[in-house]
Amino acid sequence: MTTFQGYRRRNGSVGVRNHVLVLPSVMCANHVVDRIGRALPDVVTVNHPTGCAQIGADFEQTKRTMAGFAANPNVAGVLVVGLGCETNESKALAAEIAARGQRVEVLGIQETGGTSATIERGIALARELLADAARWERTTCSVSELIVGTECGGSDGFSGITANPALGYASDRIVAEGGTVLLAELPELVGAEHLLAARASEPVAAKLYELIERVEERARAMHVDIRYGNPTQGNIAGGLTTLEEKSLGAAYKGGSTMLREVIEYAQRPSERGLVVMDTPGQDIEQLTGMVAGGAQVVVFTTGRGTPTGSPIAPVIKVATNTPMFARMRENMDVDAGAILEGTRTLEQVGDEIFDWIVAAANGREPAAEALGFRDFAINRIGPSF
């Protein structure tokens, strides 16, 4: 059994970071959140353009994403800042976060008396949260308690030959240790769904087919070929010709174990093992959805060179080819191109990725984290009203 030193939270989940998060419940609070972050560089802040004039499933998904993200065990405490008149009412969001076992404070700009008063009060509350966070200590935890998100972005013709199969090898090791692996980006499973369904129970396979049909139905409703947007121009320049070709390469990330569950965007898995989450292929929305679903560590393969990183979870970058790894050295952590160069085997690179996951869980910062990335975007499934 592989162990690491993590933070065991009150709700039993295990964190690999100890952040204090300042989260706007609505875009109207972004400025105040930024100013609190400027005053206290030790807190993590995010900005987003959502939280108001949203309805139905779209609003539910936005709220679920914010609550799940704030309750991720990599976060020790949260300050929610709202305006006061928004759809995504800040006190209700804070209650949702607290219900998930997270320490949370909340402020409304209208109730507090304007911008400056809220910044001042917010700095004081965030200081208290930082002091509380400092009391947490790392303790021995098991890899079985990890949810590892897998992602590919800026894929090329080598993704399905080097980085994704090597990540799949690492995914199988995580699952063998009792841990959980998220495979996502549903549009990039179109054309490979039958391979996953063959490794799933009948209800799980049916759910997967339903989600894949939902992706293609959206394309039909818009009357467009998905290839206009995915594969992207960069994917095409890298040698990928069709969506199904990209998918067949992408599906390798999840490894070869049984598919245990298919879940909605930003939903927390209820099963361990390999789980598919319904996210778009858009990198930041996918990353945010997986972290909101509880992923503490993410492994991201890239052929063209995608620098993205999460505000609260380490994101390990695996290059599909050595020339890009060398060109974008500061953004990359693992060179899976070594498989093509013949200097390392797929299994050796897979072991290196597994070791990186454990090292990141122990506190080692991968490139995207050391560079300070705070990418955050919530997948919208309906228009603003």
Place this chain on the structure above:
Amino acid sequence: MALSEDAAALRLKDDDDVAVALRALAPGETVRFADGVIVAHTAIPGGHKLALRAIPPGGLIRKYGQVIGRAIAPIAAGEHVHVHNVEGTRGRGDLAPASAARA
């Protein structure tokens, strides 16, 4: 899986219609697999595909032993296989009947 003699190209499954160039191939360059020889017609960038056999228009194209698309032009053995001669068969909302267009 089959690697060509000097690791210039990789055929992922034995019955695949395409191989992946592992480095840039020059026009006229010979790629030797244990069971056959292919001459690259045009320059093939690394990571891109070359046809291992002739494929007629409408013919399905296999890589990883799976269908990755359909030829939209005649493809000769050794030719660059990409968006100019292959279309996807999935996610093709553009092929939906006009009445299905809502957005």
